[in-house]
Structures are given as C-alpha cells and as structure tokens.
Amino acid sequence: MIRTLLLSALVAGALSCGLPTNLPQLSRVVGGEEATPNSWPWQVSLQYSSNGQWRHTCGGSLVANNWVLTAAHCISSSRTYRVLLGRHSLSTEEPGSLAVKVSKAVIHEDWNASKLSNGNDIALLKLASSVSLTDQIQLACLPPAGTILANNYPCYVTGWGRLQTNGALPDVLQQGLLLVVDYATCSSPSWWGSSVKTNMVCAGGDGVISSCNGDSGGPLNCQAADGRWQVHGVVSFGSLGCNYYHKPSVFTRVSNYIDWIQKVIANN
Numbered sequence: 114m115i116r117t118l119l120l121s122a123l124v125a126g127a128l129s130c131g132l133p134t135n136l137p138q139l140s141r142v143v144g145g146e147e148a149t150p151n152s153w154p155w156q157v158s159l160q161y162s163s164n165g166q167w168r169h170t171c172g173g174s175l176v177a178n179n180w181v182l183t184a185a186h187c188i189s190s191s192r193t194y195r196v197l198l199g200r201h202s203l204s205t206e207e208p209g210s211l212a213v214k215v216s217k218a219v220i221h222e223d224w225n226a227s228k229l230s231n232g233n234d235i236a237l238l239k240l241a242s243s244v245s246l247t248d249q250i251q252l253a254c255l256p257p258a259g260t261i262l263a264n265n266y267p268c269y270v271t272g273w274g275r276l277q278t279n280g281a282l283p284d285v286l287q288q289g290l291l292l293v294v295d296y297a298t299c300s301s302p303s304w305w306g307s308s309v310k311t312n313m314v315c316a317g318g319d320g321v322i323s324s325c326n327g328d329s330g331g332p333l334n335c336q337a338a339d340g341r342w343q344v345h346g347v348v349s350f351g352s353l354g355c356n357y358y359h360k361p362s363v364f365t366r367v368s369n370y371i372d373w374i375q376k377v378i379a380n381n
C-alpha cells in the first residue's frame with residue numbers, strides 16, 4: 114500500500130513538471146528576446162536583503178514545492194535570501210506571484226570559489242514554506258542521471274541578466290536560444306580548454322547567437338522528446354560577456370548531480 118502510494122506520488126511528481134500552461138514562444142531571435150509572460154514558470158529571481166530592500170542577484174529553478182536549484186557562487190553565507198516565483202516583471206507586484214524566504218542553503222561539498230573551473234557550482238535552497246503550483250508557478254523537470262545532449266541540441270537560457278555586455282538590466286524575463294557545444298569541442302584549446310570539465314555543459318559561443326542573457330544560477334532549458342522541459346544546466350560562468358566567438362556559456366551539468374539533488378532533498 115505504502116509502496117503504491119509512493120510510486121503514484123513519484124509518477125504524479127514526474128507528470129507535473131516541465132509543461133508550462135503558457136507555452137514559451139520558440140523563435141530564433143539573435144541576441145535574446147522578452148519571454149512570453151510565465152512561460153518558464155519554474156524560473157525564480159533569487160534576491161538578497163540590502164538596507165531594507167530586496168535586490169535581484171541570480172536566477173534559479175523550482176525543482177520541488179520547497180526547493181530551488183541555483184549556482185553555489187550565488188550564495189554568500191552572510192546574506193539573507195528570498196525567492197520571487199511566478200514573476201515576469203521584477204518591478205511589478207504581479208498577481209499570483211509569491212515571495213518566499215529561503216530557510217536553508219545547501220552548497221555542494223566539493224564547491225570551491227577559488228577553483229571555479231573544477232565545477233560543482235551548484236546549490237539547493239530550501240524555502241521556508243512549500244508553494245502551491247499554479248499556471249504561473251510550476252516545477253522544472255530534471256534530466257535522467259547521466260544524460261549528455263548532442264552537439265547543437267537547441268536549448269533556451271532564461272533570466273533577468275543583461276542583454277549586452279555592460280547593457281542595462283532588463284525588468285522582464287528574457288530568453289535566448291543557445292546550441293549545445295559538446296565536451297570534445299568546448300574543451301579544445303581554441304575554445305575553453307581545460308577550464309571546462311565533464312561535469313559542465315557548454316552552450317552558445319558561435320559569436321552570433323547571444324550567450325549573454327540569462328544570469329548566474331538560472332536554467333538552461335532543453336525540451337525532451339516527450340515535450341517536457343528539463344533543466345540541463347545551471348548558469349555558472351562565461352555568460353557575463355556576450356557573443357564571444359568560441360567562448361560559450363558554461364553551465365553546471367545537472368544530469369551529473371541527480372543523486373546529490375535527491376539526497377539533499379531527502380535529508381533536509
């Protein structure tokens with residue numbers, strides 16, 4: 114009986130991820146574009162408190178009702194964080210959006226801020242309360258452990274990051290098409306060389322399609338054959354400048370951390 118319940122809970126969980134009510138518009142606009150509102154409903158804005166105000170600092174993805182996936186380098190132990198969910202415009206108090214405090218941050222044990230090129234730039238944030246899923250707030254799917262995307266697989270990076278090097282921060286959520294660059298190519302000397310490891314995913318870097326928008330901690334969203342969106346990457350580095358030839362954005366490869374994610378959620 115318990116087994117059946119557990120099984121149906123898992124199946125229900127799997128069914129309720131990665132399928133936005135408001136479908137993203139999948140165009141091939143160079144340089145990024147405004148997303149259709151609430152079409153990436155697992156995207157969150159991670160914010161910290163500064164002089165009584167909340168400031169956007171990173172993106173993140175809702176992966177369980179009370180857990181957000183982000184980058185380790187987004188988290189500073191001295192700060193107080195919250196996440197905004199269900200938002201399109203950061204400056205507008207949109208109906209149906211939620212602000213929830215972060216009660217605990219679990220940073221990967223092998224993360225070392227002075228060794229970014231070792232990877233493990235991944236963290237899970239526990240929310241002070243579980244959120245209810247709505248058309249505006251939904252869970253991302255995670256890829257099966259070990260999944261490696263083929264070279265040129267199309268994915269979308271999303272976030273409130275800059276659109277151009279040193280450009281203004283956009284107020285509404287942006288999306289940008291990025292093509293996956295496989296490890297053999299990305300780690301070759303004229304690309305990222307040894308700064309890229311097998312625990313990372315590269316995408317972009319053809320010098321034409323922007324690898325600039327999106328921001329740290331946010332998702333690399335890739336659609337699986339069944340139509341569901343899976344978060345294959347967490348924006349880690351290389352995305353602050355835009356459109357550098359052979360310098361794609363580098364993401365933490367989520368499929369390498371499925372066991373870690375499941376353990377952290379089960380043990381906290």
Ligand SMILES: *[C@@H]1O[C@H](CO)[C@@H](O)[C@H](O)[C@H]1NC(C)=O
Nearest residue numbers: 222223224225226227228229
């Ligand atoms: C992180 O890397 C630096 C530089 O190699 C090293 O000195 C330091 O001990 C490392 N920190 C941890 C916690 O492993």
